[in-house]
Amino acid sequence: MATVDLNLVRVFVTLYAARSVTLAAERxxxxxxxxxxxxxxxxxxxxDRLFVRSRDGxxxxxxxxxxxxxxxxxxxxxxxxLEGNREFEPRHSRRRFRLALTDLGEMALLPRILAHLHAQAPEIELEVVPLEIDKAEDWLATGxxxxxxxxxxxxxxxxxxxxxxxDERYVCLLNRDHSTIGDSLSLEQFIQARHAVVAASTGHGLAEDVLREQGLQRKVSLKVSHFSSLPRILQKSDLLxxxxxxxASTFAREAPLKVLDLPFEVPPFEVALHWQAHTARSPAQHWFCESIVAAIAGT
Incomplete structure (x- = not known):
């Protein structure tokens, strides 16, 4: 490995993640x-050939x-x-930072994050990458x-x-004028109703895990990739x-929808910021993470 050019290693790692010569070149x-x-x-x-062409790249x-x-x-x-030895001046930086978020994160957190970052570093670029939870560890490791x-x-x-x-918790969101469900939701009503579910790649699967553990099965009528599509769907249907x-409360304030407690116990959960530990030595990375935490905390 002593004779391997660092640039070759970078190409290898990028190509492995991209599975495409074109995408690797772009990155x-x-x-x-x-x-x-x-x-x-x-x-x-x-x-060794290292990479072979297939239908999937x-x-x-x-x-x-x-x-x-x-x-x-x-x-x-x-x-x-190398990054740890570079100075970072937020006010004058034009650096690009990449943050992986679900569409819920984009709606609930991104406005605060962006305002806070640009107040300190008006010239930086923030690129939001749609979260795929199964790839998150590798995305952090490869940069x-x-x-x-x-x-x-x-x-x-x-x-x-x-x-x-x-202490965030899961609730049920549905049409305010649902044909069979009023101001409370029983387990029988939940099981009998038709449901819309969001892709597990978002990382919001805790309620699904509880249902599976309790042996409860519901009628899934629709699967979507993003939470943001749900308000229009729910207000024009009887889906849950x-x-x-x-x-959910934000959606209910903006559309004819209502929020009800789930008829089974789901533990509260936390939303967390994750980053690669060794990158904390980078002044830019340290500033980025601390700024996100401060933005969400409202400080």
Missing amino acids: LHVTQPSVSYALARLRELFG MEPTFTAIQLYPALRDSLAQIDSV KVNAVICSRPIAAASIERRVVLS AILPEQI
Whole structure:
């Protein structure tokens, strides 16, 4: 590994995550031929094809899968050391930061975060990446995002976590003039009603886990990718949906909807900011995370 160019390692890690020469080139801000040339050098170095074309993109070989964790972590450590020696002046910075959020996070938290960041650093760019909870750990490790805000803990020793919202709970949201449900919701009504559910990739699956543990089955009539589509759907149907109380209350204030307690016990949950531990040595990363915490806390 002593003879491996650091740029080759960066191409390898980026290509592994992107599974596409085109996307890897875009993320690295280089041309596609440059990525192809780097891949050829990597193949020669390791004596393996490393990536093979398939219908799903550039699939890693067994050797590439074995190499990836070590190369990814080594690259992240090097970047962290280099970044730690750079000065960061928020007022004059034009740096781009990437934050992974669900659409709920965008609606409930992003306005506060953006206002706070731009008050201190008016020239920075914030890119919001739609959260895919199963990929969050890898996104942090590879530097695809600087931080992740989610309700489901990312269980990895290399990830730091700071709670930004506590004691949030799940409730049921439905049409204010629902044909069969009034001001309270029984378990029988819940089971018999038709439901709209949101993709598990958002990380909001605690209520689903409880239902599964209790052996309760409901009638799922609609699955959507985003919570933001629910208000219009619910006000024009008799569907029920489970949402965090804060955003459900917001939806109910803006549309003819009502919020009811769930007829079964779901533990309260926390929303937390997650970031790669070793990146805290970076002044820019430290400022970014602390600013998000302050923004959500309202300080």
